[in-house]
Amino acid sequence: MATYKKRGYKPKTKEEQQNAVEDQSTTAEVFNTLDEGASKTEAWVARNQKYIFVIIGIAAVVILGYLAYEEFIQEPKEAEAANEMFVAQQYFENALNSSGAQSDSLYNLALTGGQGKFGFEDIIDNYGSTKAGNLARYYAGMAYLNTNNYQQAIDYLDDFSSDDEILAPLAKGAIGDAFLQLDQPEEALDYYEEAAKMRDNAFTTPRFLMKAAVTAIRLGNGAAAEKHLNRIQKEYPESAEANKVNVYLGQAQAMQ
Template sequence: MATYNKRGYKPAKEKEEKLDNNFIEDVNVDEKDSATAKAFDTLDQTASRTEDFVAKNQKYILGGLAIIALVTIGYLLYQRFIAEPSQEEATDELFVAQQNYQKAVDASVPKSQDSLFNLVIKGSDGKLGVIGIADQYSGTDAANLANYYAGVSYLNLKKYDDAIKYLEKFSSKDAVIGSEAIGLIGDAYSQKNDAKKALEFYVKAARNTTNELTTPVFLMKAGKTALSLGNKADALTYFTEIKEKYEATPEAQTIDGLIGMAQ
């Protein structure tokens, strides 16, 4: 006897598998819904704790924000009404001192130089000297530059301790003038017959930046100072560096003789 499958008929086993799958899917959905609910509960709890914290510490939070705002406003007001006008005043005061400094550098008569360097330090024509500018306008660029002029002026006037004092206050990112100021401190110590300190600053000046203007100059001074201290090995190092790296500079023209002395 022949049997026929009715259209749409599925075996009982297949129906059972479908029911099982539906059950698993329902369980997974329930689990996802449960995890989502837990996540929202956690967020609600966190938000609630945050609100409680803000409520309890509102005065402190607002106070902290107020302090930050006051500091910011204070800084802007300081820059606008104190720092900028001070810089302008200091620059104006420094102009006459700069003119006297240039005249002193260009002068060929020592007595005239000394007189002009004193004007640089003390002031003239109703304007402050560099010492007054450095003190009165401390923190400005003009005051920083005034320290440099003061140091060089005192060095030329043979007041070496004062020269060191003001040159050490000066700072510059400029490759040449920054290294030069350090090297001038070495010159001041050299004039004080303190060769060890002089050597320290000559080396520091040479290593401050690498350029053909200042580096070979202070390597040369470092080498000669090391040689005077009997430290031939270091002197040879400095002299050899000039020969190998700065052969086109004036210092390299006589370096072979110095290398021979250091060997």
Template sequence: MATYNKRGYKPKTQKEKEEVVETDSATAEVFSSLDEGANKTEEWVSENQNIILIVVGVLVAIALGSWAYQVFRVEPRAEEALVESAQANEYYLQAVNATGEQQDSLYNMALEDSNGKYGLIKIAENYSGTPSGNIANYQAGMAYLNLGGANYQNAIDYLTAYDGDGSILEAYAAGGIGDALVQVDQKADAVSYYLKAADIQSNEFTTPKYLLKAAQAALDTGDNSTAVSSLERIEEEYPDAPEASTAKVLLAQAQIAD
């Protein structure tokens, strides 16, 4: 900054006086522009205040509506779904730990309404958008998968509807879809679901399991390159997994056929 611009300094030469005048003029012009812009803004606000109030009102209404919906609709509905699903969840957990005909019976009891309470089918339908409704899709899909027979398409539909948000259950759901597709002889489609299941949450339990299933389904469809890459991943990344010994044998076969 020039010396003559400091507070209290008085210009001495004619040149400094001219520069001070020029600087003051420029400053005045800036403030004049700011004032002009402020006036235009005030005029625009004044002319459009009704529109502004309407827009603000709409935004406030949306915010309040969202809050009210969450508090008075979503949360009570989620709590209601949790209470309603208690019986179906109990039957499902018992079925997971059972075998044979008893297991089939428990899966059916979990799926259907009983004792005045909804089964998994109705919970998924009537409480969609709640955590209980979402998990009911997963449980219903797995129940149908285990029941087998004519239930594989139902298994695919419910497991597809489940949103696992990257959790381990999403991996099981994708793998379950793959299992159902294998049973209905759509092994080429099953491969993609097994590979998806393997990578949703990489770990030493689900990843080698679904890589092996992907390789087996790929070999059955003649997709030897996919089989080789899946088996090599098991051999390289998960050499201590239970699937590693089977993967080693299949890899040798796939490499010969590739």
């Protein structure tokens, strides 16, 4: 047990004197070790300062280069890409509100461009690294899906990436739609289920749970269909899909 000693305390017995000498020796040894370590560090720095300065210089150049790239190249490119995409987006929106040959024509203009502006394909080719270029992949995929070019739709949508609550699952589910049109329901089911799991919201989740259930019924997988339908009924009772659950639930149960 440690004993408190007042300041100025002098050891009286021989044992106390020996302990004091040992304490002083240990303290001195610690400081000597620290001094030696500091000296070795200083010596290492002195020997390698040339390389240290080179490394610091390279790091500074990389950081400054990145900042300059962002400010003088990437940001203007982002603005230019967004400006170029405005007309293509208008064509796309008009196509959604049209039908037949007119709709197909507008989707094609959205893809290839018009009024002296780039279409989505040109934007992807010229501004693929920008946010607008990434978004153009989504629009191009949906345009191809709506014009029955399913493999192109899959290719563009698969290259699109997003953290958006709605767009991310919509893109994934649209790939499922394309596979279903290509008569590949197994792949379609995988994408519908993935789309349903990507986000949890009252719009995309029940939408793709229902598509997954219907596709599972088509594949004869009643258990999977029932699981998806029950989830819609339990978690999204106010959704439009909930009103259709009973239509398919009986079919799913009859398969088991």
